[in-house]
Amino acid sequence: MAEYWEQDTEVLEEYLEKQDFDFSMMDVRFHYALHEASVDPDNYDLTQLFDGTLYRNDARYAVTFVDNHDSQPGQSLASFVKPWFKPLAYGVILLSSYGYPCLYYPDYYGYHAEDVDYDGNQELIDKLLYIRQQFAYGEAARYLDDASCIGFTRSGDDDHPVGCAVVISIGDENQKEMNVGDLHAGETYIDIIGYRKEEIIIDENGSAVFTVDARSISVWVPKEQLEA
Template identity: 35%
Template structure:
């Protein structure tokens, strides 16, 4: 089976100029030639901030840039027709297209309702801090700009578990809505803050069967309209696992497609939580390896004090490689974002080698590492910051090596705190395949590693161009491979 690589085809600060879908249509063939196989697109629906919304503040799932709602027709990324053309162009070029699905909450309600709520302790959401009382909340979604096209369904307070704003008093807090489906939160696996059902805005209540049926209908409509190949699921730790079990089974049944799915269960350092979620969803979806991304960030900050031999310890790709989507950064971890957990520039080529040049995991490249990015925003310190993210020049070479060489049996040499390596011995059906990789986070290093006797006498060269010295494999199938300090080298046979 051919190695696949995913590209997150956006970043948080992508310009709000409606250009992304047109850019994708233009670049689709080039991206496939480059070694990209799948594109993860941003949320395609209208957000509560209209044409400047990233889409994670979802207002109307049915508005793909078609209706004049929230101050614009187009979304941040373009119009409905531009989206459809982009997806068709991607698929015609041989790319698979994954859509970002945001079903945890809605924002930007059209009307207020007087509803009964109880305040909760933000640090222990199971603890009520008030008796029931009334607030005015924006929990009525009538979508007047769409006028019932595609779906007549309207949302009200019976569709939500909580809100965070009282229009009557202007107070912000976490309010548990008292509706016919319960006075407390839904049953979610994550126990942070007591119960982490509530994240933001108007939190969707999946205990309401009308809501579940509407989201199934929307999913069918979305696939019929766009014809995508898979999903990235947002904020799943804040939702009952049982909902996605039912929804994914339904979507796969009605479409007759595999619909590859990766979920965002973002719990760095909490592998057990992620494994519990995998058990609860019975392997229906892959997860992003938040634990590995945290290790990359820590390693980049600690330099030679970080024990490279432990870089994969406590990670999903170590525990469940078949369900791990590996990554270096994403739109939430990038500088100035809510889950900021950056990987320093010097370490990025090393991290990308560790996800692209290994036989395990499904790697995902972040948009700025391919294209670069410049933006400014306010940080947690209240100050404005200018950010420049440089593209990684080795990305194209790494993608080519992944596509052509990373096949066969992998042997790891994680026997030194500052210098690690591995070999993948090639596949007889892929002439020229096989690779040896060596990485240092300290001084220049070398390592004796086995390629296999079938490579005896073959000359290996560093395709990343960091080491000029050739390696000749001895009669037993071994070679001595070198790398520079703080660098990575990847050797293949002539």
Template identity: 35%
Template structure:
């Protein structure tokens, strides 16, 4: 986006809901595809980007008309998400990865950027619109250049676990993915008036199938109310949701800035001190053992053994999406007789573990 000049070329108009279907062939169009970067005055690179570097765009300047245009002699990448029959095109001037100069320039930019910032990893946006195999070599070069293992997470926005697993296979398992299916399970659990079966929270999620490649989240900048991917988790369920990603072993959890600090412009309050407590627990603990009690449609729980500063502790979590209640859960027999308190301060009466190391929580 933000080209410096237009070019007049030939292009095919594609259908909005089927990017492989031609509405009109060989139309003469004026497109914003020439990038000369006059302000840089050749400081970093003298390369001029033109329509040859791109597959298509969505605006004809000549007619002041928005339409999806595939340039003559170019075709959408095939190895992308299948929505709209082919979801290579998303917005702006779409990069053509079959053009060697395009790939060379992206490699040159990647090297410069990494050298300048000395970063530790990348969050790759909208990867379902980019050739699934492209990042394999690009990331390999970044790791060699920086001489360290990079943390890489990709945003593939789909509830379909099969699509996420296919991407991981195609990309060589170099990229972790946000567990979007889990986000939607949390959304359903929090907004169906207790009808969601809590035992199924991790069904068909990346955290369940490939936890080492799963990056868990509750909400993000895209899921906020008013955004394109709006699917906001209600405030009452936020602590529940964060306990499921911060106080369990599987997955790499992320915390949304808006949940931690609030979003004043949208009258969204921070989740509160309990979220900070969970973050501190996750950051300072090694999760050794975990026992699940996902045995009731409304009330679920689990217990953990955590190592903190070379000392082991027991942790018990219980939550519901409907009515209150209790659940008998065992932490560990070795903890028999120990007294447990509610870390969130809601239940003031301590609980003493029985001879089995369990209690009615």
């Protein structure tokens, strides 16, 4: 893995090519996109979250991260993702189908300095890691059709015939119709994060309307799998 603090993904791709694609690189542009969404959610367009990122252009070589030692407050490259947005950001990088997600120690254990008093998100990150291990299989179908609310689904694979649906909102309470595959028709999905309390039935085509609270994330998984 290499770190080259450059937002221009073409520069990173040129470097990778010169090195015969022997390693992966930190997706700096994606970090800044997460930062920008966190500091100005009212004016940020989530449909552009992946624009210009290594993740979008060649995800096989993208190391996705929310923050690191360079971006934390007090550093010359300070671009700290606001704490309210970190659960959403980790939902994206941990549950997507591509990229190599990297956890930042202070996001798990907390970060306390002169201008920051942040307890971390250990419980939430543990849930996302569990979901990644148990439900995040198969290709991701993205739904990038709303400036303040996006989502993606994982439909499972031959070895893991389970699925999940992820919905993220940086605005008001919202909802999104998405498809998890007709293999899951008739299944009951619940929000494993625990924010939403309703149950959702997948229709015969594999689709349903998945809800999310304001400025929040919900991850919907088959209820039957949790009870097994």
